[in-house]
Amino acid sequence: MDHSTGAPPVSQELFTFAVRLATRAGQMSAEACHGGGSPSVHQVDDAGATAVGLAVEDSVRKELAAAFPADAVLGEGAGTSGRRWVTAPGDGARQFADRAPAFSCGLAYEDEHGPAIGVVNLPLSRRTVAAGRGLGCWLLLGEAPDPLEALRSGRGRLHADGRTDLTGARTQAHTIAGWPEPLLTALHRRVSLVPTGGGVLDVLTGRADAWVIAGPPMAYEDLAPLAVIMAEGGGRITDLTGAPVLEGDGSALVTNGHLHDAFLEVVAEAVQEGSTRAVLVDAHPGWAAEGAALTAELLALLAPVARRAEHIGSTSVPGMAAKPVFDLQVSVADLAEAADAFDAPLAARGFVRSRHESDHVPAGRDDDPARWAKRLWTRRGGPGPDVNLHVRRVGSPNERLALLFRDWFRAHPEAVPAYARFKRELAYRTADSGSYAETKDPVVDLVVEVAEGWAKETGWRP
16 A cells, blocks of 8 residues: 555654664675575575575564564464564575575565555665655665664655656666566657666666566565655655555556656556457366366465365356466455465465455345455466466355356356357457456346356255
8 A cells, every 4th residue: 555644653663673674684695695505595496485585584584573473474374463564585586596686685564554664675785775654765874774873864865856757767677578568669669668777776866767567476575665665765656557556466666756647658558559358268178177276276275264265267167168267266264364374375376466355246236345355366477377366255245156156057058158159259349358357247147146046946055
């Protein structure tokens, strides 16, 4: 979420603790990077981590548990204080493995008012960018900087400024090889694209006007420090659709503030030009087995918070044409607990949490939309098949509806060809996937009405 100016400042003591913890983590990484030892120390595993990164993260988590036992740490349960730490001590594992100076150690703190502290330490250059809500944003130098001295003296305060004209703006491009072609083309025509350098620090110091992260999505823990840093540093950060970066799709647009709206306009035009129709393919006989394997894998990964996992959606219905994306449903007792518990293990497997947190309420139902809440993670481009992972409460109407929709079609195979023809015609006539989904919803509502009658007659239960 974006920083709220009405929220109280974070304490200087907590800010100092966070800076010192992040810089200690950075020094551990730097010493390992410069040192010798086994070559395996610098190898990147299948989840994108190194042995050093995992050791540093373990050290950081132990310090947090000792200092603030009631606080949650992302990926380690809910805590009891309502406050949460988010660690990213190994951001840039590939750069670390290559002994390049771009790897960093990040730390963020969130309280009941939202993002409160963000720290990014660049160990090899001995620079730290740190911001506290209401305390400003600072560039701190050295292996063991003194945040309190900076707050007293005002030395090192960062505030974005600079270019107001988009044309020719110096724009750092992160993971540019994975960018959608329309976005790359649109920005190339208007701005000066350069490789990523110092990222957020370069934007705040005027060495760059913007930093764009597209292609493979960034994990929440890598983005978490940036929300506070840019809010206190006078710039702006959103995802590429303009949504708050911590609720977005894993992309990021970081600017000096003046150029932000102009960037979003160019990106929106590129997305519109690059929009594609929903692509449906014939049913594949292997989908059932693959869906079963995916649900078993997720249940093992997410237990015990995950109560059950089901293969749902069109790929779960024999003979149904579908988009080649598996819809899976995980049922939980509490959505907030699930979000905290699932973010880290899912991110390690390529999933990104969506900002969409509710389902469509079927037409004609006078129902509280809160009953249709959910959490959604998506995976595109691997590892493994593309997946939409819907996490819903046990016993909720949307959990039930997903299973009823699947089971009705399984029990009525004669209805499958007609519904598949409808989907193919709709995909052909709509311009993009979003329009396809919106137009399909009323038809799904009609199918559900028929299915509800069948459930009543047969005594079907989820």
